[in-house]
Amino acid sequence: MNLTLLLQLAISGFLLGGVYSLIALGLSLIFGVMRVINFAHGEMMVWGMYVAYTILVWTGIDPFFSFLVSAVILFILGYLLQRTVVNRILDFPEAMQVLPLIGMAMVFENSARIIWGPDYISPQSKFALSSLSLGDIMIDTPRFMAFSLAIIITIIVLLFLKKTDMGKSIRAAADNRTGALLVGTDVNKVYAVCFGIGTACVGAAGGLLVPIMPLSPHIGAPFTLISFIIVILGGMGSLTGAMVGGLIIGVAESIGPELITNLFHGVGLDLDFPHTMKQVVSFFILIVIMILRPQGLFGGKKG
Amino acid sequence: MKRLYVFLLIGLLILLVLPKFLDSYVLGIFIMIFFYAYLGQSWNILTGYTGVISLGHSIYVGVGAYMTFLLTLTLGLSPWIGMWIGGIAAGLIGLVIGYFGFRFGMKGVYFVLLTISFAEIGRLIVLHLKVFGSFQGLFITPQFSFANFQFKENTPYYYIALGYVIFSLIVVRLLERSKIGRYLVALREDEDAAESLGVDVFKYKMIAIFISAFMTSLAGAFYTNYLYYLHPGTMMSMGFSIEIILRPIIGGMGTVLGPVIGSFLITPLAELSRSYFAKAGYEGLHLVIYGFLLVAVVLFFPRGVISYIKKALKPVLSGLK
Amino acid sequence: MGFVIWDLEFETGGFRLSLLELKGVSKNFGGLKAVNQVSLDLEEGEILGIIGPNGAGKTTLFNIITGFYKPDGGEIRFERENLIGLKPHQICHKGMVRTFQIVKPFLQLTALENVVIAALNRTKNVQEATSRALKTIEFLGLKDKADTLATGLTLPHRKRLELARALATEPKLILLDEVMAGLTPTEVDELIRLLKEVNEKGITILLIEHVMRGVMALSKRVIVLNYGEKIAEGVPEEVVKDRQVIEAYLGEEFGNAES
Numbered sequence: 001m002n003l004t005l006l007l008q009l010a011i012s013g014f015l016l017g018g019v020y021s022l023i024a025l026g027l028s029l030i031f032g033v034m035r036v037i038n039f040a041h042g043e044m045m046v047w048g049m050y051v052a053y054t055i056l057v058w059t060g061i062d063p064f065f066s067f068l069v070s071a072v073i074l075f076i077l078g079y080l081l082q083r084t085v086v087n088r089i090l091d092f093p094e095a096m097q098v099l100p101l102i103g104m105a106m107v108f109e110n111s112a113r114i115i116w117g118p119d120y121i122s123p124q125s126k127f128a129l130s131s132l133s134l135g136d137i138m139i140d141t142p143r144f145m146a147f148s149l150a151i152i153i154t155i156i157v158l159l160f161l162k163k164t165d166m167g168k169s170i171r172a173a174a175d176n177r178t179g180a181l182l183v184g185t186d187v188n189k190v191y192a193v194c195f196g197i198g199t200a201c202v203g204a205a206g207g208l209l210v211p212i213m214p215l216s217p218h219i220g221a222p223f224t225l226i227s228f229i230i231v232i233l234g235g236m237g238s239l240t241g242a243m244v245g246g247l248i249i250g251v252a253e254s255i256g257p258e259l260i261t262n263l264f265h266g267v268g269l270d271l272d273f274p275h276t277m278k279q280v281v282s283f284f285i286l287i288v289i290m291i292l293r294p295q296g297l298f299g300g301k302k303g
Numbered sequence: 304m305k306r307l308y309v310f311l312l313i314g315l316l317i318l319l320v321l322p323k324f325l326d327s328y329v330l331g332i333f334i335m336i337f338f339y340a341y342l343g344q345s346w347n348i349l350t351g352y353t354g355v356i357s358l359g360h361s362i363y364v365g366v367g368a369y370m371t372f373l374l375t376l377t378l379g380l381s382p383w384i385g386m387w388i389g390g391i392a393a394g395l396i397g398l399v400i401g402y403f404g405f406r407f408g409m410k411g412v413y414f415v416l417l418t419i420s421f422a423e424i425g426r427l428i429v430l431h432l433k434v435f436g437s438f439q440g441l442f443i444t445p446q447f448s449f450a451n452f453q454f455k456e457n458t459p460y461y462y463i464a465l466g467y468v469i470f471s472l473i474v475v476r477l478l479e480r481s482k483i484g485r486y487l488v489a490l491r492e493d494e495d496a497a498e499s500l501g502v503d504v505f506k507y508k509m510i511a512i513f514i515s516a517f518m519t520s521l522a523g524a525f526y527t528n529y530l531y532y533l534h535p536g537t538m539m540s541m542g543f544s545i546e547i548i549l550r551p552i553i554g555g556m557g558t559v560l561g562p563v564i565g566s567f568l569i570t571p572l573a574e575l576s577r578s579y580f581a582k583a584g585y586e587g588l589h590l591v592i593y594g595f596l597l598v599a600v601v602l603f604f605p606r607g608v609i610s611y612i613k614k615a616l617k618p619v620l621s622g623l624k
Numbered sequence: 625m626g627f628v629i630w631d632l633e634f635e636t637g638g639f640r641l642s643l644l645e646l647k648g649v650s651k652n653f654g655g656l657k658a659v660n661q662v663s664l665d666l667e668e669g670e671i672l673g674i675i676g677p678n679g680a681g682k683t684t685l686f687n688i689i690t691g692f693y694k695p696d697g698g699e700i701r702f703e704r705e706n707l708i709g710l711k712p713h714q715i716c717h718k719g720m721v722r723t724f725q726i727v728k729p730f731l732q733l734t735a736l737e738n739v740v741i742a743a744l745n746r747t748k749n750v751q752e753a754t755s756r757a758l759k760t761i762e763f764l765g766l767k768d769k770a771d772t773l774a775t776g777l778t779l780p781h782r783k784r785l786e787l788a789r790a791l792a793t794e795p796k797l798i799l800l801d802e803v804m805a806g807l808t809p810t811e812v813d814e815l816i817r818l819l820k821e822v823n824e825k826g827i828t829i830l831l832i833e834h835v836m837r838g839v840m841a842l843s844k845r846v847i848v849l850n851y852g853e854k855i856a857e858g859v860p861e862e863v864v865k866d867r868q869v870i871e872a873y874l875g876e877e878f879g880n881a882e883s
Contacts, residue, residue: 037412037415085598085602088602089601089602092601092605094356094411094412094415095350095356095548095552095556096552096601096605098356098358098415099548099549099552099553099597099598099600099601100597100598100601100602102545102594102597103593103594103595103596103597103598103601104594104598105594106590106591106593106594106597107591107594107595107598109590110587110588110590110591110594111587111591113587114587114588114591118587217587221541225419225423225541228412228416229416232412232413232416274431276427276430276431277427277428277430277431279423279427280423280424280427280428283420283421283423283424284420284424286416286420287403287417287420287421290403290407290409290413290416290417291403291407294407294408294409294413480750481750482744482748482749482750482753485737485740485741485744485750486741486744488730488732488733488741489730489733489741492730492731492732492733493728493729493730493731495692495712495724495728496724496728496729496730496789497730497741498692498711498712498713498716499690499692499712499713499716499721499722499724500713500716500721500741500742500745500789500790500793501713501716501717501742501744501745501793502713502741503711503713503714504713557732
């Protein structure tokens with residue numbers, strides 16, 4: 001087993017995991033407060049990617065700055081989506097909640113397709129091809145920047161939730177909706193802002209991912225699923241859990257295929273676990289967590 | 304109620320003679336209507352009647368499709384026989400999923416994600432198997448014969464698909480009136496109350512998922528031999544799972560006719576808007592509209608279309624008694 | 625020792641089967657002792673009342689007896705057979721059924737369909753179950769509501785439905801959890817009458833109740849729980865005079881007054 005390779009993969013995955021954490025953070029907020037499964041999460045992230053890409057093409061401004069615009073636009077979209085659609089389905093039975101958001105996912109995905117075309121785009125960012133080195137290990141600069149910015153954004157969001165009035169209202173509404181209503185909180189507004197922040201997080205994450213991976217309208221769905229896996233792994237309602245979970249999944253998807261291939265070879269199987277199957281690792285982790293510790297790593301109450 | 308049976312019988316007779324008057328393209332739409340009605344009905348057994356939400360039902364179609372194909376390939380077995388074996392295989396997979404879910408008390412989001420996980424794992428595995436064509440999938444060269452389940456014209460497929468639908472309607476109707484069916488509904492309504500009244504929750508949920516998986520997979524044999532194409536992206540994807548659940552939810556879950564009505568409403572819309580917009584050069588626009596449509600229908604018909612139809616037709620049906 | 629199969633009741637002078645026996649049953653939640661060393665002996669055919677302030681552990685005790693919770697200690701025997709570890713549906717097959725404090729009707733089903741599900745406990749045949757269910761529905765005076773959806777039933781009717789379902793499982797013992805709560809005095813009287821009839825058919829009743837009139841009218845004996853422990857046991861008239869019992873209830877009143 002090539003330890004340097006493994007370490008390389010682990011670090012690479014860890015850095016990407018930072019962005020995953022940000023995506024999952026958004027979902028954790030939405031699910032934690034409104035108990036709604038945002039099936040459009042990944043597709044909205046893709047919109048964030050396209051916004052940053054468009055700005056890059058029009059003005060040459062690097063996504064590592066324009067992700068902020070993505071965040072703002074996605075905040076607005078999320079706020080509107082919550083006020084028009086999501087608010088109405090909050091008390092629907094689960095099966096009926098799923099459909100409108102799947103519908104919105106289709107809308108986001110296919111409108112992106114109409115606007116930007118169905119093909120994969122790999123925009124050139126200033127940093128795209130550079131890398132840092134740490135001894136034997138090569139660190140992809142875009143990944144490193146994405147990771148750093150993602151962490152900073154996450155901290156800002158956490159501070160917002162802890163220190164500001166709106167943030168406290170959101171946390172209160174998450175804990176106890178009736179109680180929040182009783183003390184006069186405009187719960188609708190709180191929900192909308194919360195949803196907006198959640199989608200702003202994925203918008204920002206999308207912007208950060210532009211230098212790292214090719215864009216296409218259809219790459220959203222796996223991100224929706226991954227963010228769910230992370231939220232459950234970390235513990236529903238736990239923002240720390242979302243962060244830690246993101247890093248774990250990032251690393252797991254990166255080194256998992258390599259480790260498993262080595263395992264196969266080790267027991268004599270002439271079988272490779274291909275990198276294109278890395279999601280299987282995440283799904284497997286999900287199943288194990290749901291069986292052994294359904295409340296997640298940092299979750300409080302059970303289920 | 305007897306009025307309803309008369310209407311249904313008339314409807315059936317119309318459907319039986321329709322192929323004489325329709326061209327191949329329209330027949331193709333009807334085939335898809337029946338196909339999705341059948342799938343929706345099979346899903347309905349688990350979700351509409353038992354209240355267990357599954358978003359990974361495409362795995363059962365895939366198992367049915369690939370198993371049938373494999374049996375034809377290796378043993379020369381006709382799909383008419385192979386599909387039952389595929390059904391058992393799918394049922395067993397359903398039991399595995401059910402075991403993990405029900406034994407460990409996974410409900411709601413958790414169970415949904417469990418079903419998605421298995422479906423995605425299945426899809427990814429099949430996607431990497433050379434015997435199934437890996438990323439390209441498999442094109443099947445048809446050898447037209449009844450035994451091969453392969454026909455030149457759409458008409459035979461039409462009648463077979465109709466047969467599937469009728470089969471599923473009979474199964475669900477029988478289930479509704481049986482002890483099993485009633486126990487399943489009790490589980491959906493209130494699990495604790497049901498359990499206190501003697502319903503073995505685990506056992507009956509397992510029965511529900513087995514039947515649902517088994518029936519869903521039978522459609523796999525049909526799909527393979529209609530499309531002449533096997534690809535996990537078609538057969539085992541989340542998109543397909545979503546298409547499966549769409550029609551029964553919109554039509555009305557937990558009812559016999561809901562999935563059928565839902566399919567008659569949604570499928571033509573989907574097909575027609577797809578071809579219309581493709582011609583106009585706006586690929587994907589139909590899906591945007593589809594998406595908005597979903598949102599709108601759920602907002603306006605949260606109980607499914609059929610409950611509104613029932614209300615609207617009530618005076619008609621009872622006034623005629 | 626093999627001869628002794630009955631508990632002898634010297635006071636009443638007769639031989640009675642001990643239908644349900646609890647010995648030292650306990651249940652903890654985290655650090656809280658919800659039920660602490662509770663023992664009781666329920667004779668076949670009697671009506672035993674369980675009273676006590678809110679939060680005393682009465683419903684928890686029911687949940688334990690009927691298999692919804694597993695006790696942390698103690699024994700539970702029904703007709704001499706151990707119940708611990710059995711699931712609620714198995715316990716129902718054995719002849720013990722319970723109702724819920726907050727009624728749990730199958731909302732999207734009619735009253736009759738609700739009861740049919742219960743009747744299927746004893747027969748596989750749906751037609752047979754339906755005719756038995758109808759009889760139970762008539763017995764509880766719900767005949768004209770038989771085809772009404774449970775969502776459309778008022779609370780008193782839902783309570784009757786809950787009772788009808790329980791009876792349709794053809795139990796030997798029925799556990800009623802505050803079945804009289806929220807009813808008017810007339811409805812309470814009606815229910816007392818019904819329950820006496822049920823008992824006369826040979827069904828043993830264990831009831832949790834706050835409505836004292838019901839407890840007094842029905843119970844042969846009464847047990848008082850407070851903070852998960854049994855603090856008194858005996859005939860109703862004497863138990864209500866017991867100092868500890870009065871304090872337990874008064875304490876509840878003062879507690880409410882202060883908060």
